[in-house]
Amino acid sequence: MVIGLFQRHFKTYKAAKYIPFGINEFENFNLFIGQNGAGKSSILESLNCFFNNSEFIYHTSEKKSDAYIAPLFLIKKDELSKYDKKVQQIIPIISNALLEVNISQSNYKPYESFKDQQTFLKTLKDTHFIFSIAFWPQTDNSNQSFFAFDSLIKKKIQELDDFKDQKVYQSTTSKLKLDILNKYKFLYIPVETSIDDFLRLESKGMQDLMSEDVKKRIENVLNKKHPIEIDTDRSQNKTILEIINNDLEVFIKEVEKTIQDIDKEYDFAKEYKAKTKLTANHLSDVMIETYFSKRKLKKNGKQIKYLSAGERKKALIDIAYSFLIQEEIKKNKIILAIDEPESSLHISMCYDQFERLQELANNFDIQMLVTTHWYGALPIIEKGNLFHIDNKADNVEISQFAFRNYFEDVKGTSSDIHFKSFFDLSSAIISSLRIKSNNWLIVESEEDKNYIKKHIEKVKNLKILPVGGSAIVKLLYNYLYAPISHNAENSELNGKIYCLIDTDFQGIGIKDFQDDHKNGLLKMRRLQVMDNQSIELHKITTDIKYPTEIEEALDPNGFYEALSNIIKNSGREDIQGIFGKFKFDEKSKNSFIKGDNSIIFPDSSQNIVGNPKHLKDEIAKFIDENKKAICEEYCNLTNLKKPEWITKIEDFFQKK
Template sequence: MIIGILLKNYKIYGGLNYIPISTKHRFSAYIGDNGVGKSSILEALDTYFNGKEWNIHSGASLTDANTPYISTVHLLDKESLKKITKNDESCFKKMQKISDLLWDFDISKLSPNSTEAKILIEELKNIDSVYKDTHMLLISGVGYKHSIINVYFSSFDSHIAKLFSEELGGFKFNSQNEEENKKFRIYFGNYNEYIKNYYSYIYIPVEAGVEEFTKLETQNMQKLMGKDINDEIIKIITTKNLDTINKSLNSFVDDLEQQLSAYTYKNGSNRKNISMNELTQKVIELFFSIRTLHKIDANNKNISAKSLSSGEKRQALIDISTALIKSQTIEDKEIILAIDEPESSLNISKTFNQFQKLLDLSTENLIQTLITTHWYGFLPITTSGNAHFLSLNMLDENKTSFKFRTFDLYNYREKIKQNSTNKPMPDEIELKSINDLVQSIIASIKSEKPYNWLICEGSSEKIYFDFYMSDLIEKENLRILPVGGSKEVQRINNYLILPLNEKEGINGKIYCLVDTDKIQINFNNGNSDNIIAKRLFNDEKQQDTLLVKIDGGDRSQVTEIEDCLNGELFIETLRSFQDKKINTILDQPGNIRTDSNSYFCFDIRPTDKKDIKEFFKKNNGFRKIEFARKYVELAQKKKYEVPKFIDEIIDFFKLKHFKN
């Protein structure tokens, strides 16, 4: 994956700038006002990977010391690199040497002016050390003047030159003389190309037209399919068939020339045969040019992509891109999908769905996804990703300062609660993110085919509900939305109440669900029949999980989703983790009864209950997600009784009317 970019004199980015992407997540979004350089980041990567036209900063000097360049920082799997470099052991060893340098780089070696490089080195410290044995940390760049063969290492040019000084005959890097440095840059041979070939970079700019973009013969479509159309045609035609075609045609021309007596058919080069490349290009031109994209509507009619609205065209681009990427068997390429403003021209009711597809692509299919956006509704729903907030200051007429504020969206609000030193997002972003999301929800429940929503606290709940409510997701357009804690559920509920009180045109339903905590939170109730708010509560008398009113009532039993599951399956899932403390508890005679839910199935000491709670806090809370996935995996292999509270929520969405 790409960690970040050192970008010099490209488009809006004058001078040298470090642009963060991610050290851990596959989803990264760039947000901020128009004109702050969001799209330039994706365009620069398109120039680096796909050789697209350079867009030089208007005030850039093209002297040797100021040559514009794009240098990218990568975390690459060693085994995959071995396959790509194949027999080029020399280059692989150079890569290993550079990687060792970057993994253990001494920041004190950088000059006081190397601000951007220092930011990068600090970023690299956030990479999990587990990758050090299996992955290389590499920097690779192309320069404006010599982008084909020359490698640009940005601020690390001199350090890497020193690393290879002996092999280069005592060479010393001179930033002021590009001609002298050429020997150093050429020394790395195919280094750049190998790293580029590690990836498949697909860029969808905001102005991309669906008709042109989806032509099967285009580079982007072939990357999305994971197939080279030219190679596929060669497989069909085969060299043997081409030889037969050439032989037969030459025979035909020979016969014709005999009849023509003093005339003959020749070309300037005296070539007789057509090449495979010439034939495949003609096949592509003739066969694929007569096939254009159509959409099959609800009435099974074919509608040309040209006839779709601008919003439908944008939706089609993302639908096609995500579907094709998901269908690929990804073996020798790491895919990066970059999209400029996925929400562009879309009806607000469709926006959430577009973003959910991209979030799923990054988490489920492990595709690195980069977006720019003005729709902030994804912020409360993203549990694995980064948001980079861009702003700029004009220092003078010719110089601009860029500022990146990066937010790790995993358990973001929980971390703020736990650590007061964590700076929250700017108020305007927080407010806009909730407004955007609420508008999207309201628009979706008013549509002809309305969405229904289950709004819950965290990602682990979503995993359980996705499994238990899979039919509703498909048949009732149910969307399960984890928002990062009970206060966020409360906030969204309270924002929704006012527009829902209007009642007109409301066709979908919303269920807000929270845990039972010691501290009470209050929800606005309103008078709408389309929204309900409940909390999970384990009742001692009934020895089961109930769905009770949020406000007031018994709060004696703190209840989380892990306390409300099928007891037998819960125990089986716990055992699968092979945790010594947990197994000791489970193996004690008389400690377990599997005919109850996951909380009441235990008859254990308070200290043992505490150990189970601590088990779920491991891996910074990620253990809950791991457990949920394993629970669902085991549930798919054997039939277990569905918890009653799940059936009660399902009934809410199936009923036409209900009483709160």
């Protein structure tokens, strides 16, 4: 994983700078936002220089020989064996040097932003290594493998006898760079890329996606030996190339003989030192061009180049997604960098585009580096890092936030971004109701989404959107309320929106809350347990307010089985012992653990000291710490009973 970037004099970035991709946590999904010219794309372009040797764009008037790019890599220690033998010796040395270097020293001041990340990285030193190596566009400094830290790291490496020889040292650092390029595939899709050219089977981008070198594949076929008959008694193994070359040589001899029947002085003798035989390299280029020029990617019979700009951008992400989820490509670490994936898309399609990219990052372990002007992505991304980039007087400032608590972190500091994000997202939702007849169920968390998705049926074109908390659900509801209220607007809408939250003490109150629309297109409810143990969908403003979470509103048998399995496989003897003191209540109507309506009761054969409430509290604490795992286990079960409240949500969407 790339966890940061050291660079100097590249495009927007004057002088030396370090850009960390995460301070206290590293995520696969990294989103960069900011005004045009702030420096978002420059980060992606500089990495493309390192990995794919693209053009280095120098900062105006700066000394070119000082310019470089050096990504910082993080690997697990058990991955070290995948590197060259000598490289395995120097990576731990590089790692220790970078972890221990005093960034406060004056000569390292430009890299001050590495200091906070360095503190966190020290906590990982027992399990991980970090390392970096520079790409110098000018050859003057090409021997300075470790840029500002070169003398420090070189000295430590050459303390080993194996590397005292300068040639051995240089060949090993060169091998480190080569190993990196062999193990990482950096796929960069700039906003102005020719999508038609990118999607050609013979293009480098497509071959990286396929993890297949078409040229090499053809050359392997041409060079593979095949048995051919020389006469009736024997055969010989020859390559296709040898067969072709031999046949052409015979042909030349025949033509030459025909001409020499007129005059013996004519001949086709080859020129001095000229190579007349065809090579695999000669043929593969011609074959690729000839063969694939007849095979154009189409959608519904229409070539990609004839689709609209938005359809081409969607096709690009679709094709990339289809290859990146294949197991075959996992032999390389994939970094997918995309400039403005929403570019040219209709706003109604923006959500789908970012949902797919987030899925690549979180479900298929693809590192994503994405720039955007669509702020609607902010409330919908559950896991990842966000980077605000601002360029003030030729000085680029970068602020970092974690998506899981983004709206709490920026309260009062980024109100314009806060506004843009909800405006963009609500606009995309409304547009999708008009253009694509979608239905939307807006919930708090990814677990809410998965639990409901497991049970819900019969609702066409349903999108379940987790936004990260009850406060954000309520805020989005308010943003959606006004346009849906507009008579001219709601007559064009073909879908509906349901907002659902838990009931908790922090999230109950709401100011200026607008009640359900009379037109029936928008509704907001909260889960509420009643005295008879049933779970109902209450309005926000009702007086009954007993805390209720979705984990307490599920099929009780299924939830108990999922919880039992997770506790059994947790390896925690303390919680296993506590859970073993209880039995399952077959009469349960919901999945509460705490309180009188609990799905478990004390086993009379067990020795329980004091009030069993404190033991239930420990089980509830375990559930809070393992929500994702319990949710996955529950959703893998079969024969679950659908909760009645989910049936009522289905009824809302189906009602005309």
